[in-house]
Amino acid sequence: MKTDSQGESPMRIPQLLRGGFRPFFLGGALWALIVLVLWVAVLSVGLELPSHLDPLAWHRHEMLFGYLGAVIGGFLLTAIPNWTGRPPMAGAPLAGLALLWLTARLALLFSATLGAPLAIGLDIGFLAVLAVIAAREVIAARNRNFPIVIAVSLFAFATALDHAEALGLAVPAGLGWRLGFAIVLVLITLIGGRIIPAFTRNWLTSQGKTEHLPPQANRFDIATIAATVIALLAWAAVPYAPYAGALLLIAGILQAARLARWAGHRVVREPLVLILHASYAWLPLGLLLLGGSIFLGQIPVSAALHALSAGAMASMTLAVMTRATRGHTGRPLAADLSTRAIYILVTLGAALRVAAPLLPIDYMRAIEIAGAAWGGAFVLFVLAYGPMLIGPRPDGKP
Template sequence: MEDSVQTRGEQMLALRYARMAAAPPFLRGGFRPFFFGGSLWAVVALTLWLLALAGAVQLPTAFDPLAWHRHEMLFGFVGAVVGGFLLTAVPNWTGRLPIAGPPLAALFGLWVAGRLAVLFSAAIGAVVAAAIDVGFFMVLTAVAAREVLESKNRNLPVVGLIFLFGLVDAADHGGAAGLIDADHAWKCAVALVIILISLIGGRIIPSFTRNWLSKQGLREGLPGQPAPFDMAIIGLTAFAFLAWITAPPGWLTGTLFAVAAAGQAARLARWKGWKTFADPLVLILHVGYLWVPIGLALLAAVDFGAPIPRSTAVHALTAGAMATMILAVMSRATLGHTGRELRASLLTQAAYVLVTAGALLRVTAPLGLLDYRMGIEVAGAAWMGAFLLFLVAYGPILSKPRIDGKL
């Protein structure tokens, strides 16, 4: 029996290796199609939203335009990049070969089908669109869970968050259909992504910072790995979001968000990002994470009754934390997993500047510091420019083999 299990394992390994060898480079790792597709969809979806906002087009979706914009930014754009990250991280966690070739093409095709189904849901039907869209996250969860369980890896909770994200996606479709409170779904989605950023960012940011500082000859006061303090702050942040979703605005949610913001700021300070200005690839991770305590603090201010629109706080977490961290992780992972030097090109640095400028403009636009419509349009242009630059700089890399000859 043991020999039979070993034989099946060897056959599976051989099959995966053969798929990778036969696959075009674009399908030799989950980060390749999903980073490219997510970035392209970010540009397309935001362009459609700005045109709809201006009254230039009418979107053929069963969602109202604002709900479609929220859905596609969270479950389309963010969902694609999270999928690409997960499919790339799982082989590192488990030591198994990545999903590649036809299975990866099928999974990516399901994500593309979900985007088209939601966009044209008024024609094909909301139920059909929801089934295709949610189906992507369910299949992604099943694929990742199989890999993690078979290797007895400790990262099953991360896979669980993806499963919850798929359930929230289904709830968002229910909100669009008027079956449940629409606010609950997108709030849950924001909460899950920020918790994921807190978990994964808390691992990679201090690790990459420590490695870079060590290369500069520093040996003392280096950032450490996550400690009980970090887990406590992540738990408090999750509890604050739970109160935000289930309780009315007031002193309770405001206090929880304020304490969570202070804790997240303390975590970030412990990672010593101010020492990394010479390396944009590391610095941008700290800049992206800085939006987390900023967003939480703004949510606290809103709940305490400050004259700040809720959209300001929400966009600090979405256009700020999510988009910046996504761009930071995509650029670094693409370079590292294609065997290239970890160095930010001028195009990469320009993309970092644009995504930061776009977030700043989007967060401040509702505050009346400049014309609202102009602020939204300029913020959107800067934000799209960042991901267009990513496509220009990294599209060719994502479609070419590793430069070191490895699969």
């Protein structure tokens, strides 16, 4: 009988533990909802969180390193076997890693009682273990994706910096979360630059539209990636420096031009591909807003940050999670009504949150509406995709 890399028969492994995307996509989506609900309760009724972190720091940390840490884990553990040809992590080892992530989340939430050192150790430990696992697999296969492993390692370092600041250590204010923010955006730049033009070409070709396809990556893409990395690192280090603002504006313009080359206007009939273009569009917009906020006081920094987080990060992760879940559970790569609703709600929620300071309604009411739409996208993901993630494939395969 065929066994996986841990020596377990696939038929004996619970469905939820047969692939990294299953526990981490579902767990991440559920945690994003919990964090959102608790944050709204803090703002609306003054809820006091049992964490050693202040409410804003906890909310920011958990959305960035908690939710996105889970999605990155699920993506990596699913993509690495495709990159390397090596067996995927499943069964007990996957359960242990997922449990480490969950324990870290709960420990940080209740760290005022459990103690900060334990929570911090678990939190950094999850990302460190994930980086080690990814490095082991990539090195063993001599695969070219080692830069992504480096990015995950730096993400763990950014987590440590964020905790160090919260403990009062000599860390520049905000450096940890800004560095983590920058790393996620670089990952979107790298991975989005691979999958968006590739999926666009595939769909257009399948429709017989073989002219004016998205070009293969070239020196322009390399220059755009380099400019984005430099701009984001400059912003992470000196967020109010004029030269950081200029670099962000340059990166935003280059990213907009890069996206335009991928022929997104030709895939409006295919939601699974269109959402990737729409998600990526938040990246140049956010970079331009962030750069502009350094020079123009009329542009709120919060609008720029939410364009990049509630916009680029949330919509891109939902786009990848829906597509990957359908593909890896044997479902058709087609967006049903619930999937299209997920895309509409997350986009609407992000747009309302970015525009909240400018809307002719009460600011808190605008945030509540934006949060309801954004949170609704994750509720729908859990309801529609949760059964796929915990249930068997319809084709009966392991």
